[in-house]
Amino acid sequence: MRRHPCHPNRRTRTGEDHAGALRRRNRTANGGGVLLNGTGGGGPAPLTAAQRRLWVTEQFNPGSDAYLIDAVIRIEPGADPALLEAALNDVAAAHDAFRTEFGWDDDGDPAQFVRDRVGLPVPRVHGPGTPAEPFDLERAPLVRFRMVCRDNTATALELVAHHIVFDGWSLGILVRDLGLAYDARKAGGRADLSGRPGMAGFAEAEAAWLAGPEGRERVDALAGLLRGAPGLLAVPTDRPRGAQQPDGGHAGAGLHFTLPWELAHDITEFARERRTTLNMVGLAAFSAVLAHWSGSDDIVVGSAFAGRTSLAAERCVGCFINVVPLRLAVDTEAPFDTHLDGVREAVLRGAEYQDVPFDRLVEALNPPRSLTHNPLVQVAFGVQNTEPATYDGGIRLTGEPAPDDDAEARLDLTLWLEERPEGLKAIWTYRKDLFERTTVARLNQWFFRTLRQGCLDPSAPPAAPARS
Structure with a gap:
């Protein structure tokens, strides 16, 4: 399986929590931002x-599987294969x-x-698939x-898509429209899927x-x-x-840890009481650990935003x-709560700039380039929404990213949090050429301790990382 830097297989709470403000801004006559209507012809665009x-990355490393997205759409109670294939082609036409x-x-x-x-x-198969071939x-x-x-x-249905035409949000659109198309086919008709916007117009x-x-x-x-x-x-770093490798990445590895449900619940309640989000509280703890660890008080953390700042974009299959x-x-x-206030403002401000492409920002700042690290951002943080994409009509469809055990590290270090029934799951991805597994495990302990203490006693400074 493949994993890419911002892990677009799922929606991030960072983008979702603040997307409403962006949409309201984009609906105003002079509210600013790119008003994307999604119209466009067949090309060239x-x-x-x-x-x-993604295109530039592909030119350096043709046929790379680093930006493939895997997902599974489960079907209950089951579907007629011929009707399902016809419905899928209806969606492709739309x-x-x-x-x-x-x-x-x-x-x-x-x-x-x-x-x-x-x-x-x-193609119809009777068991799990084999690794996907790269795309041209x-x-x-x-x-x-x-x-x-x-x-x-x-x-x-097993799905493999290149990220250049698909992201985590797109899975929800696909599941919904596939359900509509299948139910219509089963009833002897065709679903009206007209008016779906395309990426060329955007x-x-x-x-x-x-x-x-x-702009x-x-x-x-x-x-x-x-x-x-x-x-x-x-x-x-340990080494x-x-x-970097030709595709801009590094050999990576992942580590997963779970904070017990009771403590995760307390942290979520703390965020609600403070009129913040789990993303903001987690980022406050993460950045405090990074500040202690690096000895710097000026920390830059990458945050993945959905980038869908208009209603039309919310209905478009594509990469945003x-x-x-x-x-x-x-x-x-x-105090931790003082730091949290600053993080809250930074996240809200970041949401207001999610329509500014990262590459344009790099061009504007023109930082010194190095083959040893990415420009501007080397670490990233986010909270993933693990709710599956569903359609519940005459047929029930549930779409989720396929299990992903391998890691491609495009940044030095990333941390994603997932809310699970059993607790709060921390998913770390790190460069194996820089860090030992034990270092990341200790970092996770420091993060959980900072998060816990910050919520239990927000008037105290963030916990200093334990040092071995």
């Missing part, structure tokens, strides 16, 4: 900033992402093209399905906005917030830094996720 980043391929326009710039028709073959981005479709059948009944709108005065002003404003921040979060660097001033001698 420009790439969005997020797509361009959403451009399933018919999009990438190449070059007449000026030699990367472009996306939407085919009028793409046959979506759905110049040939649609960039999504593949396998239908798991038992006794001539479809019980699941790319055109984004390009025009970024080239205009408002340039927004990029400059966010760059101003980050100017002067350390280019590298200099935490102690010297080495150069964006990373916003959050700059946090951490006074390790100040």
Whole structure:
């Protein structure tokens, strides 16, 4: 399985908690932000900033599987295989992402093209699939399905998609529209899936906005917030830094830990009482640990936002996720709740800038480049929404990311929190060339202790990491 830096297989609470404010802003006549209507023709159309980043990565390492998304859609009580395949092709006809391929326009710039028709073959199998073949981005479709059948009944769909046309939010759209299409087919009709927006229109709108005065002003404003921040979060490493791999990543590993349900509940209640979110409280604890660990009071943490700042974007299958660097001033001698107030403001401010592409920000700041680390952001944090994508009509569909045990480390260190029935799960991904497993395990203990103490006694300074 593959994992990529912001793990777009799931929606992050960071983006969801504050998306409403962005949508309200975008509905106003002069509210600012790129007004994405999602219209567009068959191409050639420009790439969005997020797509361009993935396209460039592919040019350096063709056929890489680092940006493939795996998911499973479970079907209850089961579906007619022929009707399900027909419904899936109805969805492909409605959403451009399933018919999009990438190449070059007449000026030699990367472009996306939407085919009028793409046959979506759905092979039928009787057990879990084998590792997916890489995609050729110049040939649609960039999504593949396998239908798991038992006794001539479809019980699941396995999905592999390239991230350039799909993200975690897209899974929910697919599940809903597939359910509508299947129920309509079973009733002898066809679902009305017209009017689904496509990425080409968003790319055109984004390009025009970024080239205009408002877009340039927004990029400059966010760059101003980050100017002067350390280019590298200099935490102690177990080994010297080495150069990145051709696709921009490093061999990585993952560690999972769970905070018991009772304590997780107390932390969630603390966040509610403080009129914050679990994401903000967790980020306050994480950044405090990083400040102690690095010896710096100026911390930059990457935060993944859904990037869907309009109602049209919420209905589009595609890749919208964006990373916003959050700059946090951490006074390790100040009370935890004072630090939490600063984090809350930084997260809300970051949400307001989620329409500024990360790559444009790097261009504006032009930090010194190094093959040993990513520019601007080397660590990231977020809270994942683990609720599965569901459709409950004549048929019940449940879509979830496939289990992901391997890790591709595109940053030095990432921490994602998941709310689970058994407690709060911490998912760490780290560069194996920098850190030992035992170091990350100790870091997790420090984080949990800081989180626990911050919620139990918020008037005290954040807990200093224990040192061995």
